[in-house]
Amino acid sequence: MRKLTRNKNFTPENFYKKKEKQNLEEFRRLICLVFILNLMLIPNTIEYIQEKQDKTLENYSPIDYSYTQSYSIDEIETWINNIFINCILKAKINQNEGEITLNNLDDFYNLKLQEKIDITYIMSEEENYKVGVKLNE
Secondary structure (H helix, E strand, C coil): CHHHHHCCCCCCHHHHHHHHHHHHHHHHHHHHHHHHHHHHHHHHHHHHHHHHHHHHHHHCCCCCCCCCCCCCHHHHHHHHHHHCCCCEEEEEEECCEEEEEECCHHHHHHCCCCCCEEEEEEEEECCEEEEEEEECC
C-alpha cells in the first residue's frame, strides 16, 4: 500500500492478473450456467418441434391437380376480341364470367359485342362503371 500511495499512477502486475483470473472464472461460470440451461430446455424444444411436425403431417392431404374443365380456343379468342378495346380500363375474367371496368357507358353500348357475351349487371363506382359479363355456351 505504501508503494501505491507513493506512486499513484502505478498498479502492480499481480493485481491485473488476479482481476483477469476472476473475470475468466466468472465467464466460465456463466458459460456453464448457459450450457446447463440449454441442456434443460433442449428436450422441451425437441418435443415441441416433434408435436408441430406430427400435427402438420396429420393435416396433410395430397392435392389433386386434375382439372376437368378445359377451355376452347374459340372462347379465349372471343374474350380477347371483346376485352382489348380502348374504352375498357380493366377486365377480370374467371371461368367464363367476369367484370369489365369502363369510363363511359355510351362507348360500351356503341360497341358491337358478339352474341356469345351477355351483360349480367351494370354498377357505377365514382367515375367508372363496372359491367358484369358472361359467355354464353
